[in-house]
Amino acid sequence: MAEVLSQNEIDALLAAMSSGGIQAKPVEEEQKRVKVYDFKRALRFSKDQIRSLFRIHESFSRLLTTFLSAQLRTSVHVHVASVDQLPYEEFMRSIPEMTILASFEGSTLNGRMLLEMNPQITFAMLNRYFGGTVALNYVERKTGLTEIETVVLERIFTRFLHVFHDAWKDLIEIDPMLLELETNPQFMQIVPPNETVIVVSFSVRIGESTGIMNLCLPYIALEPIIPKLTAHQWMSQQRKTDSSEDVALLKGSVKRIDLPLIVELGRASITIEEFLCLEAGDIIQLNQPIDASLNVRIGPNVKFLGRPGTKKGHIAVRIEKVLDEGVEDNE
Incomplete structure (x- = not known):
């Protein structure tokens, strides 16, 4: 608690100040902190919403890495470099004069969005698709895309949008659709x-080629879902994702994988001379008894035993036994 001065002490203090015995300190004026605000660059997204967009597109980058690695059969790495909000005009000035732009729209969003890819990585992908290597030095071209390159790129970007849908589906069903490709930003x-836009920049490395890919999402397109771009909403949406649904999705993906299935009627060993002398009507005796079960192979491994027959006029095999893991052959 502060000490209260008596009247005598107050009079003595004032007298000392008048005679110069005590130097009064000047009152420091509070410095006003002025923050510059550019009305042309209005900030419409909060930091929390920017973080949510960053997490969504981190998932997109991981899915895209997996997809491109499988398609190009080479080392591919995609990661989010930055998420910024800026005027659309500023974004267009930041990209090269010769680049690849794909516009698309979503069924549940308003307006169009853009996916811009640096030619360095675009033509590395095309070269790989056409059977070449990705270790090439890109030379700037004065002309646009050829008809073949356009068709291939439309297919690639369409698959990109499928991955984009998968990254957003926990928050909203977008169902993006490719509209057009362009090489001139103007x-x-x-x-x-x-207009304020969100620009998500990705660093992409395909083999030895590196470049930047930008995703431009206008405010008007994201406006319907802005309330969902909060940490609380994001976490609650993540909790809604049931592990059983993930298992079902994984099983559905595995079931669509093509595997070779081979039914062995038996084996026989002959010499090259006997092979060269084979004629129509010759009989090759197999090592498989006529009443024995047949080996049914999935890839190189024997997984089932079965009996040959017909069904509705077609050659068929009836599975009689499922073999344990590790069984390689049925002797």
């Missing part, structure tokens, strides 16, 4: 120049 005005 012909791709999807929103007014001063």
Whole structure:
């Protein structure tokens, strides 16, 4: 508690100040902190919403890495470099004059969105698709894409949008659809120049080729789902994802994988001379008794035993036994 001065002490203090015995300290004026605000660059997304967008597109980058690695059969790495909000005009000035732009729209979102890819990685992908290597030095071209390159890129970007849908599906069903490809940014005005957009920049490495891929999401497109881009909403949406649904999705994906199935009627060993002398009507005796079960192979491994027969006029095999893991052959 502060000490209360008596009247005598107050009079003595004032007298000392008048005679110069005590130097009064000047009152420091509070410095006003002025923050510059650019009305042309309005910040419409909070930091929390930016973090949610970052997490969504981190998932997109991981899915895209897996997809491209399988398609190109080479080392591919995609990761989120930054998530920024800026005017559309500023974004268009930041990209090269010669680049690859794909516009698309979502069924549940308003307006168009853009996916921009640096030619360095675009032509590395095309070269790999056409059977070449990704270790090439990109030379800037004055002309646009050929008809074949356009068709292939449309297929690639369409698959990209499928991956984009998978990254967003826990929050909203987007169902994106590719609209057009363009190489000149001046012909791709999807929103007014001063409209705020979210630009998600990805660093992409395909083999030895590296480049930047940008995803441009206008405010008008994201406006219907902005309330969902909060940490609380994001975490609650993540908790809604049931592990059983993930298992079912994984099983569905595995079931669509093609595997070779081979039914062995038996084996026989002959010499090259006997093989060269084979004629129509010759009989090759197999090592398999006529009443024995046949080996049914999945890939190189024997997984089932079965009996040959017919069904509705077609050659068929009836599975009689499922073999344990590790059984390689039925002698």
